[in-house]
Amino acid sequence: MQELRYRSQSPQVRELQVRLRLAKYLALYDVEERFGMVTRDAVLKFQRDNGLRATGVVNPPTWTALQARTRAPTEAELNNTDIGAWFVAPEQAGYMMELQHRLRQVGLYQGAVDGNFNAATRRAIEAWRVRIGLPASEVIDERTWTPLLRRTRNPRYADLFDAPPASTLVQQLDPRCAVGKVVCVSKKQQKMSYVVDGKVRFTREARFAMPGWQGPDGEFRIWYMNSDTVSRIFGERTPMPYAIFYEGNVAIHYSQDFADKGYAGGSHGCSQLRDYQVAKWLYEQLKVVDRVVVY
Template sequence: MRRPALLLSALIFGFATAAIANPLPDPISVTPLAQELRFKMQSPQVRELQVRLRQAKYLAVVDVEDRFGQQTREAVRKLQQDAGLRATGAVDAATWQALAQRSRQPTQAELNNTDIGPWYVAPDQPGYVMELQHRLKQAGLYQGRIDGVLNPDTRQAVAAWRQRIGLPASEVMDERTWVPLIRRTRTPRYAELFDAPPSSDMTQQLDPRCTTGKVICISRQQKKMSFVDNGRIRFTREARFAMPGWESDEGEFRIWYMNHETVSKIFGERTPMPFALFYDRNVAVHYSQDFADKGYAGGSHGCSQLRDYQVAKWLYEQVKVGDKVVVY
């Protein structure tokens, strides 16, 4: 059964892809617990606690700190519940050991918030690299072609951007690097990056409700999604849907919220959901890197996913709040 819908505070999070916890570390690597860690206290070991909670997918934060806040306490409670411990929200020896079994020893880079996480969107998506190149050009760091190729000039520009915002030079555009870039540059329009709409050679048998107006037409049985404009199919692509037990509703809906830089935090980790089009409470159409990487070996927590960044960007610009989504 799907979890109850969250309200406005959850809009920017959405339902995203599940992930599997890291394998258990060698117990020898566990730092001894110096003292019980509790709400509102400040300690360097709280930083390690937060890194480990993030590794174990209980705490969806980018950076960690010395302060034991409410979000950390709730993450500890969830860990304790899963481990069969009393859910006090305070970290005693038993809780620390349970967390150690689900995490590994943090690196200094993780503790200092200078670690290099995964790419926000993988660099094998030409559409994403083109947007990245456009933004780096706006920042005055890239002068090459907008061609979607992660060439040496683009890599150098990424490293230069990281240095500009106070991070170690690296060629990885992780979330802590990408978010400041999108905040300080404008989002390029599809037509600034591409000469034509996405081509399409797939077919989809449409539901009759998809033939009037602008409609995102989603067939779970066919595992496809089409954008239809007054009966004309503009593109059809493969789509991926919910894992067993997380199915969302079928029916006719309306887009009620759009956000091109959504990041899910509901399930204990940060999962980018670019070009999210929310149509049924927290359920959205969006680009999924997990779908691009794993295909149908994975699944969502209710969302309808695309695995082509260029297609998701184009679709996002074609629709508006109030347009129809049909799921059948």
């Protein structure tokens, strides 16, 4: 193979970037022929993690190691037309209702906003993908979802639902949760409650960090909120819908992985919910400077 290095320009750089993405070292969803600094940093990290000389140059030993850890890219991946995983699974009725509302805004869906993944919704998804120059498919992956966000408004919770999420769970609250508006997060009980002046508005199951990634305990103030966050910190693109950041990069957010795997997985420090409707509702109740108590 020809060595690849910073500022190289070659079709093989596309394959390099796809393989680094598959190995969870490069959080891109569009690859290109230019070998830039982001790619160089990913190569350096891969070399360090795999006992190779860390030069940032893709030489034969580095390429062989990368090939051994990844599969061959598809043509769709190389040409940025691949159909990735759903941004949020269609089993989440709250997400499907939001999707239907947005597809209605762009004139492609006229059915009921009911969260059903029915034939009319499938046709609208296919039409949207074709409109933005992607292959026809019934999947809303990130490449499909992001342009839809840019061309539509996010419907309010009240546009989709008649009442707040039902709540039947009980959480033993920390005393700091008795005053004001606060999200009360109990790692031991694996629960999260939204509390206003001591009155619990809802309680839900929550999931926390994998071993070695425990987030901080304490009392915090929300410093940033973003409904469409995609994390790129850990070498892959991880959707974090309705992210509520309360300590650095640590946030409360919806997690598809939690919905799929339950407590078999874990976060990198975040507090996760597995119901999209609940995450959307909670997000709308809060604002920057509101409190989060983690104990």
